[in-house]
Amino acid sequence: MTSVKLYPPKPQKVYFFGTCLIDVFYPQAGLDGIRLLEREGIEVIFPQEQTCCGQPAYTSGYHDEARKVAEAQLELFPEPWPIIVPSGSCGGMMRTHYAQLFAGTPREAQALSVAERVFELTEFLIHVCHVVLTDKGQPERVAMHTSCSARREMGLAETGPKLLAQLGQVELVEQVRAAECCGFGGTFAVRHPEVSAAMVEDKTQALEASGAERFVTSDCGCLMNIAGRFEHQHLAGERDSLAGEHIASYLWRRTS
Amino acid sequence: MSAQSDSLHTFTPQAFHRQAHDALGNPQIRANFRRAMDGLMAKRRDVFSDWDLETLRELGANIRLRALAKLPTLLEQLEANCEANGIRVHWAEDGEQACRIIRELCEARGAKSVIKGKSMVSEEMHLNAHLEAAGITALESDLGEYLVQLNEQTPSHIIMPAIHLNTDEISAIMQAKTGTKKTRDVDYMTAAARAQLRERFMAADVGISGVNFAVAETGTLCLVENEGNGRMTTAVPPMHIAVTGIEKVVERLRDVPPLYALLTRSATGQHVTTYFNMISSPRKPGERDGPEEVHLVLVDNGRSSIYQDDELLDTLRCIRCGACMNHCPVYTRVGGHTYGTTYPGPIGSILMPHMLGLEATKDLPSASSLCGACGEVCPVKIPIPDLLVRLRKEAAGEGRGNVKGAGAKRSRKEVAAWKSWQWLATHPSAWRGSTKLAGKFSVLTPSRLGPWTDHRTSPKPAKTSLHVLVQQHQAQTAPSAKLPAKGGPAKEES
Numbered sequence: 137m138t139s140v141k142l143y144p145p146k147p148q149k150v151y152f153f154g155t156c157l158i159d160v161f162y163p164q165a166g167l168d169g170i171r172l173l174e175r176e177g178i179e180v181i182f183p184q185e186q187t188c189c190g191q192p193a194y195t196s197g198y199h200d201e202a203r204k205v206a207e208a209q210l211e212l213f214p215e216p217w218p219i220i221v222p223s224g225s226c227g228g229m230m231r232t233h234y235a236q237l238f239a240g241t242p243r244e245a246q247a248l249s250v251a252e253r254v255f256e257l258t259e260f261l262i263h264v265c266h267v268v269l270t271d272k273g274q275p276e277r278v279a280m281h282t283s284c285s286a287r288r289e290m291g292l293a294e295t296g297p298k299l300l301a302q303l304g305q306v307e308l309v310e311q312v313r314a315a316e317c318c319g320f321g322g323t324f325a326v327r328h329p330e331v332s333a334a335m336v337e338d339k340t341q342a343l344e345a346s347g348a349e350r351f352v353t354s355d356c357g358c359l360m361n362i363a364g365r366f367e368h369q370h371l372a373g374e375r376d377s378l379a380g381e382h383i384a385s386y387l388w389r390r391t392s
Numbered sequence: 393m394s395a396q397s398d399s400l401h402t403f404t405p406q407a408f409h410r411q412a413h414d415a416l417g418n419p420q421i422r423a424n425f426r427r428a429m430d431g432l433m434a435k436r437r438d439v440f441s442d443w444d445l446e447t448l449r450e451l452g453a454n455i456r457l458r459a460l461a462k463l464p465t466l467l468e469q470l471e472a473n474c475e476a477n478g479i480r481v482h483w484a485e486d487g488e489q490a491c492r493i494i495r496e497l498c499e500a501r502g503a504k505s506v507i508k509g510k511s512m513v514s515e516e517m518h519l520n521a522h523l524e525a526a527g528i529t530a531l532e533s534d535l536g537e538y539l540v541q542l543n544e545q546t547p548s549h550i551i552m553p554a555i556h557l558n559t560d561e562i563s564a565i566m567q568a569k570t571g572t573k574k575t576r577d578v579d580y581m582t583a584a585a586r587a588q589l590r591e592r593f594m595a596a597d598v599g600i601s602g603v604n605f606a607v608a609e610t611g612t613l614c615l616v617e618n619e620g621n622g623r624m625t626t627a628v629p630p631m632h633i634a635v636t637g638i639e640k641v642v643e644r645l646r647d648v649p650p651l652y653a654l655l656t657r658s659a660t661g662q663h664v665t666t667y668f669n670m671i672s673s674p675r676k677p678g679e680r681d682g683p684e685e686v687h688l689v690l691v692d693n694g695r696s697s698i699y700q701d702d703e704l705l706d707t708l709r710c711i712r713c714g715a716c717m718n719h720c721p722v723y724t725r726v727g728g729h730t731y732g733t734t735y736p737g738p739i740g741s742i743l744m745p746h747m748l749g750l751e752a753t754k755d756l757p758s759a760s761s762l763c764g765a766c767g768e769v770c771p772v773k774i775p776i777p778d779l780l781v782r783l784r785k786e787a788a789g790e791g792r793g794n795v796k797g798a799g800a801k802r803s804r805k806e807v808a809a810w811k812s813w814q815w816l817a818t819h820p821s822a823w824r825g826s827t828k829l830a831g832k833f834s835v836l837t838p839s840r841l842g843p844w845t846d847h848r849t850s851p852k853p854a855k856t857s858l859h860v861l862v863q864q865h866q867a868q869t870a871p872s873a874k875l876p877a878k879g880g881p882a883k884e885e886s
Contacts, residue, residue, distance in 0.1 A: 154858040156817075160827050161851050163858035167865060174869070182862045185820040193810050195762055197784030197791075197801075201814040208818045236778075288764035317721045321761025328409075328759055329843030334416050334725045335761070336847065364848030371849065 141291075143263040144218070149179045150260075151212070151219040155226045156188035157356040158382075165356065165382030169222040169257050172388055176265045180220075183212040189221075191229040194237065196323050203237050210234075210246050219253050220260050222384050223355050224286025225322075227256040232289055256286060257384060258295040258354050271303035273390035279311045279348035280383075281339070281362065283355035287315060296354050296383055303390055311346040313338070320361040336365045343378055350379040352386045403546070403732040405748060408755040411730040421556060425727045428555045432718040435661025436769070443657075452654045453773040455647045456709040463699065466608040466641045467690065473611025477673040479686045487517025490691045494519060494600065494633055495526050497687055501631055503528060503597030507589075509617065509625040510534035511602030512550050512712060513637050513691055516734045516747065519600070530600070531592050533621040535585055542569040548728030550735060551659045551714040556727050589621065599625035599683065603636035604711070605651060606688070609644045613688065615669040616655060618662075623669055632683040634671070638690050639708040651711055654771035658715040694746045701794045703782055707742050709772040714739075716766035716776060722759055731756060738766035742779040750787050750797030757783035758801075827857040 150173060154166040170180045189209060193202035209230075213219050221227040231254045238247035261267040280296050287293045293315075300308050319325065319335025339362055343351050353359050363380040370377035381389075403411055415421050459466060471481045484490035490513075498506060506523060508514065508530055520530045520541070532541040536553035540546065543565045547553030554562070559576050566572045572584045601622055605614040613634050615622045626632045642648060656662045675682035698704045717723045717737030728736035733744040733753065741756040757780050760766075766776040785791040788806075789799030816823055830837075830853035841850045856864075 154862075159858040160830060160853050163854045163856060163861045166858040167861045170862065170865065182859075182866075184824075184859055184863075187817040187820055187823045188813075190817070193813065195781060195784070196806075196810070197757075197781065197786070197788035198807075198810040199785055199790050201810045204814050205817040208820075284761070284763035284765070288768055315765070317761045317763035317765070319721070319761060321763065324758065324761040325844060326842070327755075328412070328722075329846065330409075330416050331412055331722055331725055331759070332761070333847035334422075335721050360851050361848065364844075364851060367849040368845075368847060 141263075146176065146265055147178065147218055149181060149215070149217045151215075151217055152180050152182045153186055153189070153209070153219055153221045153226065153230070153254075154182065155221065155223045155356065157360065158222060159187075161360060162356045162382055165385050166222060168382070168388035169220070169384035171392070172257075172261065172267075172384060173220060173265075175392075176261075176267060178265075181217070186212055189226040189229045190237075191226060191233075192322055194229065194233055195321075199237065206234055206237055206247075207243060210238075210243060210250055213250055213253065216249075217253070218255050218260065218264070219250065220255055220257055222257040222382070223357075224256050224283045224290050224292060225355050225357055227254055227259075228285040228289035230254045256290055256292055256295070256354065258286075258299055259290070259292050262295045262298055267299070267302075269299065269302040269387065269391050271305045271390055272392070273303070273305055275305045275307070276350065277307045277309050277348050278386075279309050279343050279346045279351045280314075281311070281318065281343070281351055281353040281358055282314070283353065283358050284317050286354055296352070299383065299387060300352070303387075306390070309346045309348045311342045311348070311351075313342050316342075318358045318361050320357045322357065325361060332361075333365075336361050340365045340369070340378070344375065348378065350381060352381050352383045354383045356382060403729045405732040405744065405753045405756060407732060408730060408759060411732060412726045412759075415726040415730045420558065420561075421727050422725065424556055424558050425724055428552070429718050429724045432661065436658060436715060436718070439657045439661040439663065448650065448654060449771055449773050451650050452711075452771050453709065455642060455651060456711070456772045459642050459647070460639070460699070460705060460708055462643065463638070463641065466643055467638060469608040470606055470611060470641050471690075473608065474613075474688055475611075477611045479611060479613075479671075479673065479688050482687060482689045484689055484691045484693070486693050487691065490517050490635060490689050490693070491519055491522035493689055494635065495523060495528065497631070497633055498523065498528050498598050499526070501597060501685075503631070505592070505596050506530040506598045506600055507593055507596035507625050507629060508532050508534075508537070509599070509601035509615070509622040510537055510553070511600065511635055512547075512734060513602060513635055513693075514600065515547060516693065517691065519635075531589075531596075533589050533593065533625055534617075535582070535619055535621075538585060538589065539565060542566070546729070546734070548736065549714060549717060550712055550739075556729065593621075593624045593628050596625075596629040598631045598633060599627075599629040600633045600635065601625050603634050603640050603688075604655065605648050606636060606641045607643075607645050607648065608641050611672060612645065613671040614648055614652075615671065616652065616665050616667075617669070618660075618666045620667055623667055626669060626671055627681050627683065630683055631685045631687070632671070632674075633687045633689060635689040635691060638692055638695050639710075651772075655711050655713050658713040658769065658771040697794070697796075698746050701792065704742075704746070704779065704794065706774050707739075707746070707779060709774050710739055710743070711772055712739075713771055715769045715771065719765040719769045721761065721763060721765065731759075738776045738780070739774075742774075742776060742783060745783055745786070745795055745797070748796075750783070750795055750800040752797070754787050754797075754801040757787060824857065824859050827853070827859065831855045831857055 190202040190206035319332040325332040548556040723737040787801035789802040
């Protein structure tokens with residue numbers, strides 16, 4: 137059955153789950169996400185004990201290990217506040233797969249409580265905060281890459297583009313095969329590096345052909361993969377690099 | 393000739409990586425698949441544009457779920473009604489037994505020449521090779537299958553077996569094997585193939601076909617096709633043997649139209665196919681055509697073991713449309729032969745481990761980025777990504793052990809890696825310490841990180857982790873910070 141997500145009114149407080157990729161590689165994106173929420177008058181709680189949602193082990197089939205890591209995260213959100221995740225991939229893991237991971241265990245209720253309070257950042261800004269953005273930046277053509285997990289697992293193909301559409305000076309350009317995977321897929325990029333490379337090459341070509349001056353994405357896995365491919369080829373002298381940025385940083389930079 | 397045009401049995405599931413490497417390095421294969429799959433995706437999108445696709449998928453899924461829920465009963469009902477109609481029913485536990493049954497039926501009629509309609513289950517059990525070994529010639533009559541057979545290959549797609557070949561390659565194959573002239577004229581080649589096949593239809597002792605839907609209520613075998621070869625196969629020779637997996641049964645005649653609508657639209661973007669055959673008996677007295685004998689071989693070949701598992705059971709919903717392949721970014725890049733299995737692509741990756749065991753197929757469940765495109769287009773809503781994860785779990789030895797070869801991919805090295813990761817991710821202070829170190833020594837991150845950096849630059853850890861950035865940010869914005877509570881704002885490092 138197609139499910140319709142019902143959104144709560146804007147809360148006073150939210151939890152923020154930063155994700156491990158953001159923590160290590162793109163912390164600014166996490167901080168910018170927090171600032172966007174705070175600007176909406178929301179107090180943001182960042183539990184310092186957070187580490188990783190457990191997805192890498194989950195998708196690799198190591199569910200005992202994934203469950204132990206996920207269990208530690210379940211403890212961090214005791215109050216009934218929404219949990220904001222600046223990633224469709226980790227958001228999808230927590231919303232969909234925690235329920236599967238803890239089905240029939242004593243932690244099932246806790247997992248379900250977390251699952252139903254999880255919102256991806258752009259989803260939360262659009263559907264709960266009803267955010268109105270004022271663009272202060274220069275005119276620019278931008279392509280959006282929506283991750284597969286945001287698009288299909290969380291059903292959020294529209295929230296990122298909707299936010300970008302609020303920026304008056306930004307022209308959102310369409311990339312061909314926008315719905316096609318960039319080839320990251322977590323450990324897929326490591327287990328099947330050549331196939332993954334063929335996928336990311338097509339993605340960089342599509343972004344380049346779109347005429348965009350930069351690309352934004354709401355998932356740091358895709359960002360690392362696509363930007364890494366652009367840089368690699370740029371260093372090899374094969375093409376100009378197209379800058380990539382997490383949507384939280386892009387929105388914050390242009391509106392603050 | 394292309395890498396995928398090598399002779400039969402060259403491609404194995406064990407060699408997925410090498411085969412993927414070869415396919416990716418072959419511009420012809422890349423171009424053929426990309427063009428074909430782009431076309432099929434566009435056709436499917438257009439043909440469903442004025443349909444309430446979600447409602448139809450829901451209906452399709454429910455019909456299949458209902459049939460599977462009653463599978464043993466429906467199979468008995470199917471057998472009874474087929475027999476009442478004059479169709480003899482045979483049961484085969486595995487491919488070998490099914491081959492033997494078919495060979496014995498052929499031998500009982502003294503048959504030397506068999507004409508075949510398209511049947512993936514016959515590919516699954518290597519029927520042609522079995523019959524050849526017994527001195528019986530089996531000729532494929534589906535145009536794609538015919539070309540693949542001429543080229544001594546296996547199909548690279550379940551709906552379009554020769555999709556890996558382009559016009560020039562097909563012309564070269566026909567020229568070499570049948571003496572037609574070298575041409576790019578598709579009409580000429582089609583007419584030549586038709587002329588070659590027509591004689592064989594008339595001369596064949598036995599016709600062998602697959603089955604798309606077997607209707608329990610009426611004992612009817614439904615066959616979906618475009619070329620008319622299916623009708624010739626099942627109507628011209630004096631004996632018709634239909635062969636099918638046991639999961640293809642549906643309960644009622646009225647279950648067929650929605651499934652047929654979903655099948656043709658999902659597969660080739662067609663509203664209907666040129667032919668839709670409903671076979672319900674051998675030739676009756678006074679009828680002018682049709683075979684004297686009709687047999688139905690019901691093949692298990694691992695399906696009942698899938699049936700025992702309430703999650704993996706969903707695999708059996710499949711109506712063999714191939715939409716998951718057409719939309720799979722991995723399949724599109726590497727093509728069907730890379731998988732080295734009868735069923736390639738996402739459905740193959742969840743089906744073949746049951747048939748061949750996880751030792752042989754251990755790379756297949758991981759050959760997906762879990763992008764979800766397969767699950768999104770599946771007309772009967774098989775949760776393919778979830779099942780891929782389930783099989784990865786089986787391969788890692790953490791599943792229920794229901795799949796042959798469970799644990800085949802578990803290695804000491806990988807277990808150690810996940811255990812270390814688990815330890816770090818459940819000890820927050822150690823986690824924070826390590827991210828701090830990673831940031832501090834970011835410049836020392838090796839610029840080459842295995843295969844990742846063959847095609848991308850190495851990601852560098854940021855100087856300051858988010859945990860630390862947030863602490864600094866909170867110190868700036870809320871100097872009179874409230875007392876930290878459990879799960880509350882910034883805690884001191886423990």
